[in-house]
Amino acid sequence: MTNLLTDLGWSSFYQAQCDDAAGLTPYRLTEIHRSQMSALGEAGEVTLTSPKLAAGELAVGDWVLADPEMRIQRVLERKSLLQRRAAGTDAQTQLIAANVDTLFIVTSCNDDFNIARIERFLALAHEAGCYPVLVLTKADLCDDTRAYEAEAQALDPMLTILTVNARDPEAAKAVAAWCKPPQTAAFIGSSGVGKTTLTNGLTGGDAATGGVREDDAKGRHVTTARSMHPMQHGGWIIDMPGMRALRLLDTREGIDSVFDDLAELETQCRFSDCAHETEPGCAVRAAIEAGELDLERLQRWRKLRAGEAKNTETVAESRARERRFSKMVKGVTKGAGKRKGR
Numbered sequence: 001m002t003n004l005l006t007d008l009g010w011s012s013f014y015q016a017q018c019d020d021a022a023g024l025t026p027y028r029l030t031e032i033h034r035s036q037m038s039a040l041g042e043a044g045e046v047t048l049t050s051p052k053l054a055a056g057e058l059a060v061g062d063w064v065l066a067d068p069e070m071r072i073q074r075v076l077e078r079k080s081l082l083q084r085r086a087a088g089t090d091a092q093t094q095l096i097a098a099n100v101d102t103l104f105i106v107t108s109c110n111d112d113f114n115i116a117r118i119e120r121f122l123a124l125a126h127e128a129g130c131y132p133v134l135v136l137t138k139a140d141l142c143d144d145t146r147a148y149e150a151e152a153q154a155l156d157p158m159l160t161i162l163t164v165n166a167r168d169p170e171a172a173k174a175v176a177a178w179c180k181p182p183q184t185a186a187f188i189g190s191s192g193v194g195k196t197t198l199t200n201g202l203t204g205g206d207a208a209t210g211g212v213r214e215d216d217a218k219g220r221h222v223t224t225a226r227s228m229h230p231m232q233h234g235g236w237i238i239d240m241p242g243m244r245a246l247r248l249l250d251t252r253e254g255i256d257s258v259f260d261d262l263a264e265l266e267t268q269c270r271f272s273d274c275a276h277e278t279e280p281g282c283a284v285r286a287a288i289e290a291g292e293l294d295l296e297r298l299q300r301w302r303k304l305r306a307g308e309a310k311n312t313e314t315v316a317e318s319r320a321r322e323r324r325f326s327k328m329v330k331g332v333t334k335g336a337g338k339r340k341g342r
């Protein structure tokens, strides 16, 4: 199989980074293993090694330049990057997928629907640099999807929302319209909401869905490897198994773009470090009192920002914070009798 680089998503953005790349050839990574990478280039499928860059510095979807010995020499600047804090205590970043154009946030019209989670995923998409599209699945099992749509739309009047039955072939068409060739898509959402079903509809593949797995006597097909696959009508999907809840990372920017009204309001507070609690001249509390701002929305914003602060601190910082906290708790309990009433 041969490809045109443009069909793989190559554009002037990457070309402009290749002025000094004589003798090097561009490839797009489709799978990453410890010692070798699968990739696609003009010549079709190839296997690359990476003596210079560790596997952890590369992500599926990356554009790299390789020498004639098929060694990766450089990774090109990314248009977007999905990453998360790695599991375990060494607070390191794990690269999940690069150069994803559209991030489909999938949730179903039932108990899975959770506005705070959707907001979190929106923040993540903004932070990564992907265009978010909300997909509400299981519309066929729901009497009235309008309440779900309205609640999600209230987050952002410009948010694209697709309401589908993921098992219906029409769903793949509706979704594909938001990720046209040669763009790259990825799906994120809880387990069982229909990500695999939608992916199969787009790739023509038959990866096992939750329903199939239930019937499987052996239990589960657990794949953790991320990989890039062609869509039937052009364009690409990066499959991110296990990516149900990316932990936020450095997403202050992402959070603020989802809550831009609050971020804007905050600039009008008298104190630049206003916590919007008891400070005088607080524009945020004034808006709540005036009924212009929903208290729950403020609470979600606070929670997200607190989570973000926690995720971006190092282990040492987190221990120090916990120590400070327990000291404070002790101090408060000790001094409780002396405290002035509020």
Ligand SMILES: Nc1nc2c(ncn2[C@@H]2O[C@H](COP(=O)(O)OP(=O)(O)OP(=O)(O)O)[C@@H](O)[C@H]2O)c(=O)[nH]1
Binding pocket: 137, 138, 139, 140, 141, 164, 165, 166, 167, 189, 190, 191, 192, 193, 194, 195, 196, 197, 198, 208, 209, 210, 211, 212
């Ligand atoms: N009726 C109906 N069933 C659906 C819909 N979307 C998904 N399902 C079913 O729900 C089950 C789970 O779907 P999957 O596509 O495996 O869900 P997933 O998001 O990939 O789940 P994980 O792989 O666990 O992350 C399957 O039995 C699907 O057929 C839908 O829109 N309508």
Ligand SMILES: [Zn+2]
Binding pocket: 266, 269, 270, 274, 275, 276, 277, 279, 281, 282, 283, 284, 285
């Ligand atoms: Zn304030």
